[in-house]
Amino acid sequence: MAQPDEPHPPVVPSCPLPSKTCDVVPTERPRSCCGMALAGLRTAKYHLPEWHRRNAGVCFEAYTTGEQAERGRGEAKHLMKHAAASAQRAQGYSKATLGQRLQDLQFWRVELQKEIMELDAETNLLVAQKLRLERALDATEVPYSVVIDNLECRERRQPPDLVIDEVEKQLMKEADLIRDIRDLLKRTIIQAATQIRSNRIQKENCELDWSDKVETYNIDDKCIGYCTDSTDVQFHPSSVKFEENASTPKSWAQFSHDNISRAEQEKLASVQLRSLINNIIHDASEDLRMQRAAVSEAFDSHCRELDDAKLRLESHLKQILKDIGDEEANIENLKKAIRDKEAFLKVAQTRLYDRSSRPNVELCRDEPQFRLVNEVEGLTVFLEALKRKLMESEQNLKNLEETRMKLEKEIAVKANSIFIDRQKCMGYRVRYPVDLEVASYQQ
Template identity: 90%
Template sequence: MAQPDEPHAPVVPSCPLPSKICDVVRSERPRSCCGMAMAGFRTAKYQLPEWHRRNAGVCYQAFLAGEQAERGRAEAKSLVKHAAASAQRAQEYSKATLGQRLQDVHFWRMELQKEIMELDAETNLLAAQKLRLERALDATEVPYAVVVDNLECRERRQPPDLAADEVERQLMKEADLIRDIRDLLKRTIIQAATQIRSNRIQKENCELDWSDKVETYHIDDKCVGYCSDSTNVQFHPSSVKFEENASTPKSWAQFSHDNISRAEQEKLASVQLRSLINSIIHDASEDLRMQRAAVSEAFDTHCRELDGAKLRLEQHLQQILKDIGDEEANIVNLKKAIRDKEAYLKVAHTRLYDRSFRPNVELCRDEPQFRLVNEVEELTVFLEALKRKLMESEQNLKNLEETRMKLEKEIAVKANSIFIDREKCMGNRVRYPVDLEVASYKQ
């Protein structure tokens, strides 16, 4: 930078300088030497000393004015250089400050952008888990309908098979388990929806902050590009003030930090909820699988018991049918025996009747008469025994027929129970989902 020129030495005027400019006294008039005739020529004229003094004063004033102007020019030139240097330094410092500010804004902008992307990805993952919950909830409708249908079908069993057996107990337990799982899934779906809403609200807050940071970055970046030669700069005197609602650097950074912190908290809560959803679906699937196996085992055991009971009843029925045939043959034999004995009795009665007509002394109690009477008595005893036995056999046949009817009814009841449990209930349970956890992934 050029050094300011040294001030020139003062130039001494050639005319003598009066001690004071005000020494010229205008009130003194030149004295008249020619009398009254020359008065008109003398009144407006100065004396020669006055003229010299006045010239000297004018020169001195010119000298002082020039010297003062020269000092002013030197000071102005120095001030211009100092102002230019100061303005350049101030502009460079402001530019550096704006550059640092751009780095700060860029840092928080990138942090917010990263948080927004992570929170959006986490929200999408949680939404997928919520969809899994909804699919799992839909998948429980079929098992619940199957269980209810099983219970309703088993109500159509006939006594005495209409009993509160192990199968019914396991079915009731399964129905209660499915209801509890459905309630848990519904509550978890509501919790997931609430968390998704919280994630999106916090994501929106971060997006608003990020948008402000982007706009601020563009503004400050444009400000960094301004210089003295820019054509789009102008005076804005009203902007040279602090806004009342302006933040401080500390509160500005704290605002973004709080947004990121809250986003991290929501993201952590979302991650924990996703883990909980995985556990809920897995545990519910395992519980349903184990209960389904318990119900199937109870059905298998009960059907085997029914098959065994039905087989034993059928064996008894076969024996009863054989006994009925034997008893019917026995009754036929007894009736034939009674008819045969009655024929013998008729012969004995006829002999006794005819011998009762023997005349006079010929009506004798001889040995044939005693034999015929004994024969009648023996035949009467046998006939009474045979008739009693016939009545007993007929009662036995009636009892056997009643037993046959009971056995056939019991067999029909067992067959009905087997049909309900094996064909209706177990056949309907084929629609039961294999795995609730797998069903939650299906489209």
């Protein structure tokens, strides 16, 4: 600090300095011989000592006042230098503080901008994953309609093929699996939508903070450019105060730190959700693929069983048709044999009838009579046996015909079951999506 100039030594007045300045007091005047005529002229005059004291007092007062003024000028000069240096230092310190503040603002502004860009990119990735979920959900509609159609088609099977077989169990399992996958995809879509909304809310908070930082940076950058030569500076006495809602440097930094921390948490939750979505779509696709393979294997196995059963029934039907032909021929032979035996019986009975007309003693039980009777009895026995056999053969033919009808019905039932399983069900399952994971990427 510059030292103030020393004051010049005082100039000593030529008149003697009394120790004390005293006021002029009236004293007794010597009586004049003139009496009352001179009284009025003598009342305002001083004695010589009084005059000297009066002059000395005026000189001392002038000296004291000059000395005090000179000392005041030195103090003023010193104060001006000190005030100028202090103001310069204060302005420089304020400018340096504003510069540091600008660096802090720039740091947080860059961090917030980085977080905003990363959160925006992560939100876009999550939106794409949500779109995959929606496409995967749409892709499950075809498999579900295929399964329901298969179950409804198989309800049109005819007894006794209308059974709860392995195919139906696998189809029911597939329908339950698709319903579970659809429910899971719907819940995950809602979760993704909630996370997207949280990401955007936090991004908006960071953007507001970033916007405030940009505005504040511009204000402080403008403030750091102010100087005593600036033309747009003026007095603002009311600005020298702290706002009630003003933050502290610690709370100010903590606010941006909390925004970035929450953004990081939302970003981490979004990344984890995207990974979960990938796993869900992959696992669902694998489960559907394996179940589809199980259903196809069950259909193939059941169709082979139906083919084998149908072939066996057709083989039996072929044999039954042959047996029916043989039985019909046998019945014809039996009828012919009966007719032939009836012709012999008629001859024998006619002979007996005619011989019963022999007169008197000629009505003899001779050997021809016995032979004719034996012949009639033998033919009767054979005819009865042939007729019983004919009845048995006709019953056998009836049974064969009923069996033929049953076999033909069974073959028709098997053919209907094969048509339903192979043509309707397996043919419709060609529309089944190849891969749910691939379908989630398709437009």
